[in-house]
Amino acid sequence: MSTMIDVKRVVNRLLGRGKVVAKTTESREKWASEAQEGEFAFHKTNKWRQTPDFMIQTDRLLRHFGFTPEQYAGKVVVDVGAGSMLRTRFFTDAHLVVVEPLADRFIAEIPGCDLNNAAEVYSLPAEQLVEPLVGRSDLVISINVLDHCYDFPQIVDNIRQYLKPDGLAFLTFDMHDKADHMHPLSLTEKTCKPIFDNAKLRIEKLTTGVGDALDGAQTYGHGPFTLNYWLRRADV
C-alpha cells in the first residue's frame, strides 16, 4: 500500500503535479527529544559503520561526487554531522574538524567510534556558530544530515562564515516531501535556493542522486533522490 502511495507521489512529481511541502525549520526541543534520541539509538546499534564496507562505500560516494583522497591534504575540512564514524577519513592528511551534536555521546558510548581521530571535535549542532572555524575552512562537507536538523537557514549562514574566500561547501541530503520524527526538515530545490541566496552562497553546481555509489539507490533512505550542492561564497 505504502509503495503504491510512494509510486504515485513520484509520478505526480515527475509530471509536475502535486505540491512538495518543504519545511526548513522545526523547534529545537522537538529535534532534541525525538530526532537526536532516534539518531543516537541508530548509531549505537549500527554495526555496519565499523566494517570495512563503510569506507568502501564512502570511497565510492565521494569519488562519485568528484572528490579525490589527496585533494585536501594540509587543508581544513569541516565534517558537519559526521555521525559516529568519520567518512571524511577519505581525505588523506587533511586537518579534519567535526561538528556533530552527538559527538561527546558517540565517543563515550560507542566502542570503536573514531571521531577522536579528527583534529578538532565540536559536540554542537550545526545551527550554533563555532567561532574558531570562521574563515578557516577549505571544504565544509555534510553528508545525509541537513534534513535531520532544526534550522536550515541558520546552518547555511554558519557554513558560509566558515569558508575561506575560495572555500567550497558540499552539501548532500535527501529531497523528500514529508518530514518525520527522525527527519524534522524536508528540503527541496525550490526552498533551498532563496536560503542560499540570503546566506550569500552561490550555487556552483547542483546534481541529484548518487549514481551507482549506493548500489542503485538514489537516496540515503527517503524520497526519490538526493540533492547535491556545490556552493561558493558570493560575498567575496
Ligand SMILES: C[S@@+](CC[C@H](N)C(=O)[O-])C[C@H]1O[C@@H](n2cnc3c(N)ncnc32)[C@H](O)[C@@H]1O
Ligand atoms: C544519518 S547520520 C549521517 C552521519 C554521517 N554524515 C554519515 O554519512 O555517516 C545524520 C547525522 O546528523 C547529525 N545531526 C542531526 N542534527 C544535526 C544538527 N542540527 N547539526 C549537525 N548534525 C546533526 C546526527 O546526530 C547524525 O549523526
